[in-house]
Amino acid sequence: MSVVKVQSLLFAGAVSALLLGGCATPPPAVSHDGLHLVAQKSLDEVYLKPGVSLSQYSAIRLTPCTVAFRADWMRNQNFDRPAGSSRVTEEDMQVISDRLARSCDEHFREALEREPAYHIVGDEAADEMVLEVRPSIIDLDVTAPDINEVGITRTYTTSSGEMTLFLEAFDATSGEIIARVVDEKEDFDDMRLEWTNRATNMADANRYLRSWTKSLRESLDQARAQQ
Numbered sequence: 001m002s003v004v005k006v007q008s009l010l011f012a013g014a015v016s017a018l019l020l021g022g023c024a025t026p027p028p029a030v031s032h033d034g035l036h037l038v039a040q041k042s043l044d045e046v047y048l049k050p051g052v053s054l055s056q057y058s059a060i061r062l063t064p065c066t067v068a069f070r071a072d073w074m075r076n077q078n079f080d081r082p083a084g085s086s087r088v089t090e091e092d093m094q095v096i097s098d099r100l101a102r103s104c105d106e107h108f109r110e111a112l113e114r115e116p117a118y119h120i121v122g123d124e125a126a127d128e129m130v131l132e133v134r135p136s137i138i139d140l141d142v143t144a145p146d147i148n149e150v151g152i153t154r155t156y157t158t159s160s161g162e163m164t165l166f167l168e169a170f171d172a173t174s175g176e177i178i179a180r181v182v183d184e185k186e187d188f189d190d191m192r193l194e195w196t197n198r199a200t201n202m203a204d205a206n207r208y209l210r211s212w213t214k215s216l217r218e219s220l221d222q223a224r225a226q227q
Contacts, residue, residue, distance in 0.1 A: 043215055054224075060120050061132045065100075067136070074089075
């Protein structure tokens with residue numbers, strides 16, 4: 001017999017989130033390392049080094065994507081699990097982060113390799129102007145991780161969770177930071193319980209990754225057009 005676990009947002013938590021969101025502090029105009037905030041509709045925060053044009057870079061180096069869970073995520077997951085159910089382990093977290101990192105790498109590379117393709121290089125490129133792009137996912141919060149549990153288990157949630165893109169770009173020769181992007185994505189909570197599993201979690205994550213890589217590609221295309 002299936003064991004059905006139901007997770008939904010508490011009313012008080014939802015009200016608190018709305019209040020906090022309404023009082024959110026706007027990002028500073030200048031970052032701690034001298035980058036300037038620029039207007040960008042599709043991303044929460046985009047910072048660029050003043051006086052530097054991305055169009056000067058003839059090649060891009062992509063570093064492997066890294067993934068970090070929200071603080072205390074595993075503890076909170078296990079706290080909500082009923083007695084007798086499987087607990088989330090560090091191994092489960094590693095499997096989830098590895099899977100998401102691979103998908104992140106694939107989406108960024110696919111976006112840059114679409115025609116007209118960008119020249120993607122490795123560490124060997126020494127005679128080109130190379131922009132090193134370092135994507136990462138932080139504050140990953142999977143509402144219902146699909147782990148190997150004993151028995152047949154189905155989990156229903158109203159939202160799959162949220163995650164934040166944290167991307168930095170550097171001049172590969174000097175190591176100087178050129179740009180920083182921060183953008184949070186949260187699955188829309190329609191207050192309807194839906195079956196959540198590995199496939200649905202990855203489908204939502206891939207939707208966010210497509211949005212991020214589309215915005216990155218459009219920004220680079222705009223810079224290239226200014227040459």
